[in-house]
Amino acid sequence: MSELLNVDTALDNILDSVKTLPAETVSLPEAHNRVSADDIVSPIDLPPFDNSAMDGYALYSEDSIAASQSHPIALPVVMDILAGSAPSGQLQRDQAARIMTGAPVPAGADAVIPVEDTDDDWVKGESGAVPNSVQLYRSLRRGENIRRAGENIAQGETVMRAGTVIAPAEIGMLAGIGCAKVAVIRRPKVVILSSGDELVDVHGALEPGQIRDTNSYTLAGLVRDAGGIPIRLPIAADTLASIRALYRRALEINPDLIISTAGVSVGAADLVRVVMDELGDIDFWRINMRPGKPLAFGTLQGVPFFGLPGNPVSTMVTFEVLARPALAKIAGREIRQRAIKATLAGDMTSDGRRSYNRVILERNSNDIIARSTGIQSSGALMSMVLADGLAVIPEGATTLPAGAVVDVLLLRDLD
Ligand code: AMP
Ligand code: MG
DSSP states (O other): OOOOBOHHHHHHHHHHHOOOOOEEEEEGGGGTTOBBSSOEEOSSOBSSSOEESSSEEEEOGGGGTTOOSSSOEEEEEEEEEOTTOOOOSOOOTTOEEEEOTTOBOOTTOOEEEEGGGBSOOOOTTTTOOOOSEEEEOSOOOTTTTEEOTTSSBOTTOEEEOTTOBOOHHHHHHHHHTTOOEEEEEOOOEEEEEEBOTTEEOTTSOOOTTOEEOOHHHHHHHHHHHTTOEEEEOOOBOSSHHHHHHHHHHHHHTOOSEEEEESSOSTTTTHHHHHHHHHHEEEEEEEBSEESOOEEEEEEETTEEEEEEOSSHHHHHHHIIIIIHHHHHHHTTOOOOOOEEEEEESSOEEOOSSEEEEEEEEEEOSSSEEEEEOSOOOTTOTHHHHHOSEEEEEOTTOSEEOTTOEEEEEESSOOO
């Protein structure tokens, strides 16, 4: 038996050979879920000016030192500052300015007393007339209830790094710093190919000996989750002409990545391999992993290409381990596999290859327990439906006992 390729070596080769797509400019709302192409630096302070965190009265904190519930201090109210207005002039010692939340703090003032700590029985809205004076029922610390200019982010500070997926909070920050257009990485177009005489699409009736194509659906979902645009083409028959036609059609779409499934295992494989060899520069690997030993990788007329194994679990696991990081790089995203440590609930066996066993994760008082989903056949798609993660059994190990701590690649968020 020829030597198997190490998973990490395979991944290094793959990541070396794929490139990040160029950027395009989109309007701010369209940037949602896109990937920032650049580090983004704030051109302004946020907040842009010192402002009040409360509805209340701005004053000099030193003037409040002696104030208490039993001995309130009275100050004349000399200004009324609404949100959106600019205070005119400077507040003097022993004066107060009525101020609304978010309104600019007048020069001189260094604290805001909340209205509920004064004698003002504030009628919210525009109706409340400004009183001539206000009684303070407590003292204030310097800076109390003032949001300082730049305390959120200072001019010149980095708001987000290139490679960040722009979520609602990021969109809000970009709006806050006045960034109406955003440079984002172009979304990768990913063509998904299936072939096999046994396969029927979900709409077709099952004849004896046939199964439904599941891989193109799982892959489309995985690609979309990873930020790509999946394009599923119709299933090719097991003839050279049909497979050739499918691959040519894939290339006409001018995709950024092509993923096919099946046809890379020894035996069944021949026709697909012939076409891959005709059109591309492809290596056929035997990887030291389970499931998913056979895998083709290379380029088809310059387009990065994965030939994933056809068994439905192998397809998904090889996507997770090898194709997702590649797609992340193409899409300009951070290449980071989400992994945690977990304790095995029962013994786990392998055949000495690095195994990715489907597990259900449960939190107990101080750690996370990984329980097998049951049957681990590479065709048993239910194991992926049930799985929260893939427990990694290192190469060389054939048994791991209950209680052993393993790495688990997360397939979904843990709650
Ligand atoms: P092959 O590589 O063609 O020998 O396929 C390996 C296994 O994967 C066989 O059991 C196929 O029926 C199955 N298979 C191949 N393609 C798909 C697909 N698109 N959906 C579901 N199963 C598939
Ligand atoms: Mg086949």
